[in-house]
Amino acid sequence: MCGIVGYIGQNEKASPILLDAIKKLEYRGYDSVGIATINNEKIELKKDSGKINEVDKELQLKDMEGCVGVAHVRWATHGYPNKINSHPHTNNNNKIAIVHNGIIENHEELKKELISEGYVFKSETDSETLVHLIDKFINKGLNFQNAMIETVKLIKGSYAIGAISINYPNELIAIRNESPLVVGLGDNGNFIASDVPAFLKHTNKVIFPEDNELVIMNSDNVTIKDLNGNILDKKVETIDWNEEMAQKGGYDHFMLKEINEQSVVVSDTLSGKKDIENIVSKLGNINKICFVACGTSYHGALTGKYVFESFLNISTDVIYSSEFKYFSNVLDENTLTIFVSQSGETADTLSAIKIAKNRSKTLAIVNVLGSSITREVEHVIYTKAGPEIAVAATKTYLSQLISIYLLAIYLSKNRNNEFYENMISQIEKVPTYINELMLNEDKIKEIARKYKSYSAFFFLGRGFIYPTALEGALKLKEITYIHAEGYPSGELKHGPLAIIDENVIVVVLAPSENPESFSINSYKDTINNMEEVKSRGAQVIAITSYENGERINVNDIFQIDNQVDELLSPLVYLVPLQLLSYYISIYKDLDPDKPRNLAKCVTVK
Numbered sequence: 001m002c003g004i005v006g007y008i009g010q011n012e013k014a015s016p017i018l019l020d021a022i023k024k025l026e027y028r029g030y031d032s033v034g035i036a037t038i039n040n041e042k043i044e045l046k047k048d049s050g051k052i053n054e055v056d057k058e059l060q061l062k063d064m065e066g067c068v069g070v071a072h073v074r075w076a077t078h079g080y081p082n083k084i085n086s087h088p089h090t091n092n093n094n095k096i097a098i099v100h101n102g103i104i105e106n107h108e109e110l111k112k113e114l115i116s117e118g119y120v121f122k123s124e125t126d127s128e129t130l131v132h133l134i135d136k137f138i139n140k141g142l143n144f145q146n147a148m149i150e151t152v153k154l155i156k157g158s159y160a161i162g163a164i165s166i167n168y169p170n171e172l173i174a175i176r177n178e179s180p181l182v183v184g185l186g187d188n189g190n191f192i193a194s195d196v197p198a199f200l201k202h203t204n205k206v207i208f209p210e211d212n213e214l215v216i217m218n219s220d221n222v223t224i225k226d227l228n229g230n231i232l233d234k235k236v237e238t239i240d241w242n243e244e245m246a247q248k249g250g251y252d253h254f255m256l257k258e259i260n261e262q263s264v265v266v267s268d269t270l271s272g273k274k275d276i277e278n279i280v281s282k283l284g285n286i287n288k289i290c291f292v293a294c295g296t297s298y299h300g301a302l303t304g305k306y307v308f309e310s311f312l313n314i315s316t317d318v319i320y321s322s323e324f325k326y327f328s329n330v331l332d333e334n335t336l337t338i339f340v341s342q343s344g345e346t347a348d349t350l351s352a353i354k355i356a357k358n359r360s361k362t363l364a365i366v367n368v369l370g371s372s373i374t375r376e377v378e379h380v381i382y383t384k385a386g387p388e389i390a391v392a393a394t395k396t397y398l399s400q401l402i403s404i405y406l407l408a409i410y411l412s413k414n415r416n417n418e419f420y421e422n423m424i425s426q427i428e429k430v431p432t433y434i435n436e437l438m439l440n441e442d443k444i445k446e447i448a449r450k451y452k453s454y455s456a457f458f459f460l461g462r463g464f465i466y467p468t469a470l471e472g473a474l475k476l477k478e479i480t481y482i483h484a485e486g487y488p489s490g491e492l493k494h495g496p497l498a499i500i501d502e503n504v505i506v507v508v509l510a511p512s513e514n515p516e517s518f519s520i521n522s523y524k525d526t527i528n529n530m531e532e533v534k535s536r537g538a539q540v541i542a543i544t545s546y547e548n549g550e551r552i553n554v555n556d557i558f559q560i561d562n563q564v565d566e567l568l569s570p571l572v573y574l575v576p577l578q579l580l581s582y583y584i585s586i587y588k589d590l591d592p593d594k595p596r597n598l599a600k601c602v603t604v605k
């Protein structure tokens, strides 16, 4: 959570560049925002609580002078979101400014010591400790770089830090540990940021520093050193994302743009088929799969359980990353642990990898190139969904599902080539099914308008489509704040049926059967469960690919192409659910891109 940015140029004013860059990271936090620049041998600082546009309107952030600066968007952990707690933080004589993303776990003891030495703390944040420590080491005679090195030797926790000092006006320094940091090499200056979209407008040439590598940059040069001061030879990578991909492109919200990109995303993810085949050839003997993930990625992983157990007859566990440590005893060298993460930075998932990596084979399915998770595992499948800016995951979820299907299909290829050929050709049709249903978007708008004021939703599904029901409920909760639950259709009668009445909306996912597939043909059972909620007064919305879907007697029906059977349904049914949440959020006058209390990248445990 939190986003940091830094820029150092020769002649270009830093503040408009920083403001533009930090807007691209607003998905990481929107409790407060701030910029510090070096202007006329002084630190110029503007910051406040609120979303970027509100604070900019009040403080005119882009009018700050100076060619070097750092900026921050905050998702509060320590200290209420107010002006004082906003970043950047400065030292007592305002010569140094820092921005920080992460948590300094031992900040209380460090703070006590600093206070006893005369340092005055203005904020309640853990981050302010950093700026006073740097100051303390500079006062002891160290230069800026070495003061940063000594500071990180003292702190425990996660951090990505950017720092500037008026005594070193031609230097921007940065360092990371378990929090994301990427360096951008521009033609007119250099950048640090929590994520690539921040500077894509200026450059797609990047360096990914490892933990505790010190980044020292001036306007035309970047040096990376280890903590002993040795200069490191780092690879410069070119990211194949462009600025346009990180913009709204005429849509009202990123979320709607990202939903609309999904048919293209399927094709892009499928273009990575060969890479997946290549990874499969290196995996060796596997007798157990263990998926590990959080949130939407967990729902992708849970779909993976249905896919792997059906396609491969292989025992597959799915564990929330934050619960993983309680189950890790079951891993062995023939277990493949698969971590699923859009951001590649989720702290819970990173911790799980540290437990699994010496006990099992590890593979990650990740969207963000060079992210921390990709560096911790043996094999990486990139989902190729492009940058996702809306906090609620949409297109990246679909790309995870496609990757999981492909992985299972390639693992089964040697056993059953006919099945492999058939599945690949079926998945290749998914973009067509999605495009078809997008033509019927008005029906979803009508349903959203009709049910927007209800305060309880259930999403029901059986078998392959059950995790999609969970995802439908999560999307609705995240961006509309309506209470929603996903349930296996057959499970309702074991308790939750007690709360069903005419005030509850039940969304039933009822894909058609596939007589030749592994699926257990759940349509009829699902319809029976639907009747059970109807007879208790619930209003029912059915999403179905059953060809006689119109004959189901419910309040509303959304029809999916009848070729989309149970096996394929997770790859298509998610789209109307995403649209339903999006439009309910719009009709409730909320901002679907920035749901309250959430941030896209969860780098705290």
Ligand code: AGP
Binding pocket: 294, 295, 296, 297, 298, 340, 341, 342, 343, 344, 345, 346, 349, 391, 392, 393, 394, 478, 599, 600, 601, 602
């Ligand atoms: C998705 O809409 C959520 N914002 C959230 O549940 C997310 O999927 C979760 O935090 C995991 O993130 P990751 O995929 O980046 O690891």
